[in-house]
Amino acid sequence: MQTTISIIGGNIAGLSAAYHLARRGFRVTVYEARIWNKPCGGAISWAFVRYLRQALDIAAAGTDHFVPDLRLSFKHGPPLDMAGFFAVTRRRELQQQLIERLEAEPNIDFVFKRVSISDHSLFTPQTVLSAGFSGFTRQVLRKKWFRMAKGTIFRFDGHIRTGALPNRHLMAFDKQIGGYGWVFVGKNGHVNIGAGGMAVRERIRRWYEDFLTALPERHGYDIRPANPVPACWKIPVLCENWRHPVCFSRRGVEFIGTGDVLGLAHPVIGAGIEPAWLSGWLLALCADPQSGRIHTRQYARLLERNLRLTCRRPMDRALTALLQSPLIPGKDSLGWLAARLLAPRRVRKLRKYPWFAPVHDGRRKT
Ligand SMILES: Cc1cc2nc3c(=O)[nH]c(=O)nc-3n(C[C@H](O)[C@H](O)[C@H](O)COP(=O)(O)OP(=O)(O)OC[C@H]3O[C@@H](n4cnc5c(N)ncnc54)[C@H](O)[C@@H]3O)c2cc1C
Numbered sequence: 001m002q003t004t005i006s007i008i009g010g011n012i013a014g015l016s017a018a019y020h021l022a023r024r025g026f027r028v029t030v031y032e033a034r035i036w037n038k039p040c041g042g043a044i045s046w047a048f049v050r051y052l053r054q055a056l057d058i059a060a061a062g063t064d065h066f067v068p069d070l071r072l073s074f075k076h077g078p079p080l081d082m083a084g085f086f087a088v089t090r091r092r093e094l095q096q097q098l099i100e101r102l103e104a105e106p107n108i109d110f111v112f113k114r115v116s117i118s119d120h121s122l123f124t125p126q127t128v129l130s131a132g133f134s135g136f137t138r139q140v141l142r143k144k145w146f147r148m149a150k151g152t153i154f155r156f157d158g159h160i161r162t163g164a165l166p167n168r169h170l171m172a173f174d175k176q177i178g179g180y181g182w183v184f185v186g187k188n189g190h191v192n193i194g195a196g197g198m199a200v201r202e203r204i205r206r207w208y209e210d211f212l213t214a215l216p217e218r219h220g221y222d223i224r225p226a227n228p229v230p231a232c233w234k235i236p237v238l239c240e241n242w243r244h245p246v247c248f249s250r251r252g253v254e255f256i257g258t259g260d261v262l263g264l265a266h267p268v269i270g271a272g273i274e275p276a277w278l279s280g281w282l283l284a285l286c287a288d289p290q291s292g293r294i295h296t297r298q299y300a301r302l303l304e305r306n307l308r309l310t311c312r313r314p315m316d317r318a319l320t321a322l323l324q325s326p327l328i329p330g331k332d333s334l335g336w337l338a339a340r341l342l343a344p345r346r347v348r349k350l351r352k353y354p355w356f357a358p359v360h361d362g363r364r365k366t
Helices: 012-023 046-056 091-103 135-141 143-147 201-219 273-285 296-309 314-324 331-352
Strands: 004-008 027-032 043-045 069-074 080-083 086-088 108-112 126-129 150-160 168-174 179-185 190-197 223-225 231-236 247-250 253-257
Touching (some): 004 012, 012 027, 012 108, 012 126, 043 273, 046 086, 091 108, 135 143, 168 201, 179 201, 190 201, 201 223, 253 296
Parallel strands (some): 004 027, 004 126, 027 108, 069 168
Antiparallel strands (some): 069 080, 150 190, 168 179, 179 190, 247 253
16 A cells, blocks of 8 residues: 655755655655745755756756856955855745656645644654744754754845956855855846854844945945845754754654754755755655655664765864864964865865765765
């Protein structure tokens, strides 16, 4: 008998779980509140762009626009210019493209509905929880949710006056916010601007405003934001995700987390799109079509191995600890020095095996 599995949240993680579970012979129903422009930098690795093209026949929206350069800026020390190595996609279109592609699969049903915890009849005994940073996730995780570290991000879209466009992305790091500000350049002068980190909300907001003011003079972007009031968003980020449980029982339902629910975004740069996709994939690898069950222990193990292989390599963990340590002063210049020393080697490596978690078969051993 074909087993049906409900998936709550139809964005990156939920759609990945749906796609891979369906390929393994499960019938899935995806519940998604809406197709929307999830606030996001939208930066994804070229490896992921290629993967979407080859595996799903999707040319991710916006990734046809190549920006040749990336500037890394630090509070102290001159900026570091290097060749760009990621693409920037638009989230609404990406979600739409993925849903359209998956609607063609016979085993996947979509229901556009905001699910509440009291919609008990919609849940299957094992339900995939892919609802990201939301009230629903909070209700399922309860105390565990409040124990998770979360980054705060201010972000909005803007435009650059024609002719004032340096054709490069910018990432400006600052220990004051324990994170960075960014300008990602899109098509026709469109820019995606944001600042986020692990500091308190007010500090990030003030930093964001200063960042915006300093952009023309310091970095050469002449920006006219479409909306002067930036929206505030949060993103759960855990450094050692594998110690976090992957399933949560509520009223007889076993909810199995993926993506942001597990805080899989990178603890330094907040890149969470690819880990979200990867987690849905790994979850499906642990689903047994014979018994109709998802083996959650195996899922936790696979997740751990793969995170170690990708964005949670020891180097990243050491860097996170260094950046967060109150004991080491002058971290900006240290960061600049490290970036300068490591840049040529790192960039060569990043091109092949980027910062952003690359997608692979989920089976490689560390
Ligand atoms: C401002 C910002 C900038 C970012 N920049 C980047 C970046 O440049 N690169 C990168 O890789 N990552 C970035 N991230 C992180 C990335 O957006 C997330 O890690 C990624 O979207 C996680 O995917 P997900 O599918 O787990 O969750 P989400 O993308 O949040 O999807 C959850 C889905 O669940 C749905 N949902 C929620 N509640 C319900 C409900 N009750 N019923 C039905 N549906 C529901 C929502 O509508 C949503 O579509 C950024 C995040 C933020 C906040």
